[in-house]
Amino acid sequence: MFVKNAWYVAAWPREVTDKPLARVICGEPVVLYRDGAGAAVALRDMCCHRALPLSLGKIVGGNIQCGYHGYTYDGTGACVDIPGQSHIPEHARTRSYPVAEKFHCVWIWMGDAPANPAEIPALWWLDHAEWKPSTPDMAHLKCDYRLIMDNVLDATHLTYVHPTTIGASSIVAFEPEITHDERVVRISRWMLDRPPPPAYAKAGDFDGNADRWAAVEYWAPAVCVNFAGCVDVGHGGPGKDIRQSPRRVELVSINLPTPAEEGACHYFFAFARAFKHDDPEIDHFFGPGMVKVFEEDFGILEAQQRMLEKYPAEKRVSTIYDRGPAMARRMLERMVEAERG
Amino acid sequence: MFVKNAWYVAAWPREVTDKPLARVICGEPVVLYRDGAGAAVALRDMCCHRALPLSLGKIVGGNIQCGYHGYTYDGTGACVDIPGQSHIPEHARTRSYPVAEKFHCVWIWMGDAPANPAEIPALWWLDHAEWKPSTPDMAHLKCDYRLIMDNVLDATHLTYVHPTTIGASSIVAFEPEITHDERVVRISRWMLDRPPPPAYAKAGDFDGNADRWAAVEYWAPAVCVNFAGCVDVGHGGPGKDIRQSPRRVELVSINLPTPAEEGACHYFFAFARAFKHDDPEIDHFFGPGMVKVFEEDFGILEAQQRMLEKYPAEKRVSTIYDRGPAMARRMLERMVEAERG
Amino acid sequence: MFVKNAWYVAAWPREVTDKPLARVICGEPVVLYRDGAGAAVALRDMCCHRALPLSLGKIVGGNIQCGYHGYTYDGTGACVDIPGQSHIPEHARTRSYPVAEKFHCVWIWMGDAPANPAEIPALWWLDHAEWKPSTPDMAHLKCDYRLIMDNVLDATHLTYVHPTTIGASSIVAFEPEITHDERVVRISRWMLDRPPPPAYAKAGDFDGNADRWAAVEYWAPAVCVNFAGCVDVGHGGPGKDIRQSPRRVELVSINLPTPAEEGACHYFFAFARAFKHDDPEIDHFFGPGMVKVFEEDFGILEAQQRMLEKYPAEKRVSTIYDRGPAMARRMLERMVEAERG
Known part of the structure; x- marks a missing residue:
């Protein structure tokens, strides 16, 4: 449905x-x-x-x-x-x-x-002078579009699925703040004075720890925006102006999984960054390089779909990091019910 | 069934x-x-x-x-x-x-x-001195065999599916005469003083208009014979002896779609012509060349089958050119019912 | 089940x-x-x-x-x-x-x-100094694992599926002795003074007739061991000590078809021989060579599975050689029923 x-x-x-x-x-x-x-x-x-x-x-x-x-x-x-x-x-x-x-x-x-x-969700980063978007891409995936939302809304997977690029083990040590209103779930995390993920360290010339953030907004039914980046230690955290930091990596990744059929979707995605607009190496990293990172998720998502189709009745364990995805699911269910009348 | x-x-x-x-x-x-x-x-x-x-x-x-x-x-x-x-x-x-x-x-x-x-249908053209048959061919198609009859019985598709070969836009301007008896539907069309299709013009050396015909006989359940050709203007039309024409293209194409399973058939087909028996270029055109023309239909037929399987309940619009196919379908349905007793 | x-x-x-x-x-x-x-x-x-x-x-x-x-x-x-x-x-x-x-x-x-x-079935030949095992192999087959048991338990198929290697027409002329207990079916056949199969003749340097045996034990649910070989005429038959024969081919082939899903299995198999341990040509024959022989069965088994899935209700004819497979099937059915309680 x-x-x-x-x-x-x-x-x-x-x-x-x-x-x-x-x-x-x-x-x-x-x-x-x-x-x-x-x-x-x-x-x-x-x-x-x-x-x-x-x-x-x-x-x-x-x-x-x-x-x-x-x-x-x-x-x-x-x-x-x-x-x-x-x-x-x-x-x-x-x-x-x-x-x-x-x-x-x-x-x-x-x-x-x-x-x-x-009412179209405002993906303004794709059309704003301070942000440089990559060429947007799309993959036809054999998975329920909601599995992509689950994926994006639980950033702890970065440590295990993307360890050599955008993952860093510290993320699981920081519980996120989760809020929501009728159509939006917001999850945000500050990870202060920690090692940045390998890709961010390289892109931002960080040689030691950084103040990192990882946040995501889910706008029902099918838009998820990740906010991620890091700044010099001392420049991050609630209420700080990150743009004062000497070094800065600041990214959004926009996830637009449109349902195709039951168990299949078109996963549109795009990236934009607010730093080093004119660096071709960074262009490459946050363009084709990020596509490769996303591809690390595709096999996971399709394998998960196959299991859920084959063994639908299994009870599953939820943990604290599933609160965000669970909120999004309930929001969606209410929308489907409302439509059915 | x-x-x-x-x-x-x-x-x-x-x-x-x-x-x-x-x-x-x-x-x-x-x-x-x-x-x-x-x-x-x-x-x-x-x-x-x-x-x-x-x-x-x-x-x-x-x-x-x-x-x-x-x-x-x-x-x-x-x-x-x-x-x-x-x-x-x-x-x-x-x-x-x-x-x-x-x-x-x-x-x-x-x-x-x-x-x-x-009671075997008399496909005598395949075994007659005045007619030269091509090497007969066959394609396993993933479509209901009846879709092939629908296709063959509505010649207006020639204009859109075969525009560069046997199609000519004038065909849609001439309503056919349709008759039937218990086991046969006959559809015939004279198109006098009109441009011939590209392939006929070339094969028959026509440089301007011609008197054309396009007829088809459906012999239930699974034989369809197309009669097509053109002669010099003035030599065509009801009651005329087309063989008096200085130039003449005269063809039959024999369509034998044998049901394999639901949604699949073996499409046997053969061509024969009653002109220029000894011309190798014409041999090629009405042999391998016509196979290529038939292949233009295959993609259409299989796409149509996929849609009918996926969205079976859709209501569809019928027009005057669907009278022939509709007659054939009713004939088939009566035969199936009679067999079930 | x-x-x-x-x-x-x-x-x-x-x-x-x-x-x-x-x-x-x-x-x-x-x-x-x-x-x-x-x-x-x-x-x-x-x-x-x-x-x-x-x-x-x-x-x-x-x-x-x-x-x-x-x-x-x-x-x-x-x-x-x-x-x-x-x-x-x-x-x-x-x-x-x-x-x-x-x-x-x-x-x-x-x-x-x-x-x-x-309770693990004693496949001791794979771990015994007198027996030399080949490198064991496995094939994922799209067939019910029981079709493999039917295959192995009716050796008359050797004549038709493996005529150029381990088949010999004489096998069908000898009715086997069949016995069983609660969990095992035993089928054995002596074929005295007959031509050996091509592969045995070559491996054992036989130039004329031989005393041959072909036996199989089925240990429910999914172990089948074939015993096969030949010795010089006069050295075979019930009660004889085959190891006194000047020439001898003595083999076991171990069939371990583990059910994967309905209509699919993992066919583990291994061979061991008790003669000519140190002959590389024989190593090859009863290693990769026997794998090729087994592959002759794979196409048969999968074709049979497709037919049984597509036409499940057909009545089939059984003959004397089906008594062994039928016993094994009944044994399995009783085990399934016992488990269901």
Whole structure:
């Protein structure tokens, strides 16, 4: 069961062109393309005639034409041409989904409730002069999108999954502060005067301890933003202005796991940093290098999914670090229940 | 549900040899081979002992010997040898299916009603001096065999699926004449004084318009013959003798989609032409070239199948060109019902 | 349904190291490794926290550490470390399975009844000076483990599956003697003064007939030992001392098909011989050569499994040679029923 009345990332803008793009979202087949004016359009990816995916057709004059018998649909999903027949029946149409392009993402709204682009989560780091984003990426994973949230919301996995890059053993020694409101869970941790993870030490030229932070915000249903970094000892901690530190690593990683089907998702992710904008080595590290770090999670997530599918009834142990993920799950459950009415 | 009391093409004659050939037909495992006299034999492809496919065995003295413990069956399906045991139980047998070789096809009868080879559809073009057949071909497709009939019976798809070869946009402008009797649907179209499809123009040396025809006969349950071609303007149309035309392209394409299992079929197909018998370029075009044209349909048919499996309940729009396919479907449904009794 | 209260081979000793080994046994995920003292350990291969297979983790100080959040388990399955949390809940554990290393096999006990290593089947040939074992091997087969027992218990298949190596047509001419007790089925055959199989003739320098034997013992649920060989004519037969023969081929092949899941198994197998210990050509033949012979069965077994899954309801014919396999099946059924209580 997916929350349908919500904005999900459907694609990166560069993926949506005048060639149709097929993507299954929340269990529904979707085709994305740009119309004559360059605006992104999302339709149910199925011709109302013989059920062929419209994505096998082509864009003709800003409309999408089925590749089988030429039925043509406009951006509202209405069939506007049935070759060889002047009458177009009222019900000759496919579904159109609200789409919005914002913060360098193409968002889609899968539900029946009215869509309000003002409610799109503010991923402002992807569109702000002080932050330099990496080329955003995506992986089709065979796992429930919620496993990604569990993953991101419990940073203690960094020590075990990413020990040679962004992990550091000290993280498990610091209990996080957890707060939430109706749609957001916030988890934050200061780790003062501790060794930074290997990648941060290298990027920030740290040779000893640092004041580190690791925080994450979950915005239901499917946005997770990690805040991470370190500064010189003495410059970190609640209420401090980290930007006064001589050395500084300051990052966000943005996790956008859009449900595809049960047990499968499109894991969109992007990074941005607020230091050393013009350093090509750092560009590399927090671009392709971070993709490699994320790939360390993929095998874990898919193996976990296989186990949960095969042995669904097992009781599992929860610990203090699962409070954040558990809050997020309850939030999601309430949203699904509310939608079911 | 398949019509069982009917002749289906099981194989091309060249495929049936003294090496066993395994093929699933109408949901049943079948093994085909030639007996000592060279006659094609079809048996249920399962040893009555340990269920091994007989097709993993070999032909010994015109009989088929199981590759596991040597049980041997004759062409009637009776077990004639159980190594190490003189007594052969009455029920030691596998099913034998009626087979007939006619019109360069090996036909099989999967049902329980008596099989009459006189009822085999007359594909006489494959065996007639005025017609030159191409090497027949076959593709295992992951689609319901009826989707192939839908495809062949609605020629308007040519414009969109085969635009660079046998498609021409004018076809959608001409409504076909549709007639039927108990077992046959006939659809025919004259398109007078119109541009021929690219492939016909080239094959027939047409430089301007032509009188074209496109007709198809469906013989239930699983034979579809397309008639297509063009002649000089003025030589086509009802009642005209097309063979008086100075230029002429005259073709049949024979479609024999034999059901394998639910959602899968063996698409046998062959072409024959009644012009330019001795032109190697035309041989190529209406041989390997037409196979390429047919391959343009395969991706469409399998994508359509995937959608119908995944979203079976969707209502779909029908238009005037679907009358032919709809007639064929009703004919099939009546046959299935009649068989169920 | 598997017999759980029984010893199965889980691995060859060389497979169990300080790197975790994942293996599904009787439908359960198992991880095998060696602890700090070098003893083999088998745990349920699932972390009690987030269900990740423990086999994706690593061995740390003789314990296994989950690769996700570092939960660490000792050889009893008890969680001994939850990083970042001092309290370890009582139920934080995974299942531990009794393991024993004996006769060069690592055995596992999957059931709830007490495990007694004294009940491990005595595969003494693998550990005896008069017998030279080959390097044991294993194949993951997509077939019910019982199909392997059926195979091994009916030696008449040798004639048809292995005609160029260990098969000889005479085997079907000799009815075996079959006896059984509560847990063992014994089948034995003397074939006096007959041509030996090609491989035995070559290995034993036989140029004419020989006195041959082929016997098999099935020890429920999953051990089958073949005894095979030949001696000079006059030296074989009940009561004779085969070791007095000038020429002699004397072999055991040990079949240990451990159930993985329904329709899949791990087929462990090993060979040992009591002649020509120091002949490298014979080493090769009864090592890699016999593996090739076994591989001739694999395709048969998997094809049979596919047929039985697809057409489960078919009635099948049994003959005199099926008495042995049928006894074994009944023995197994009684064991399953007894376990269900």
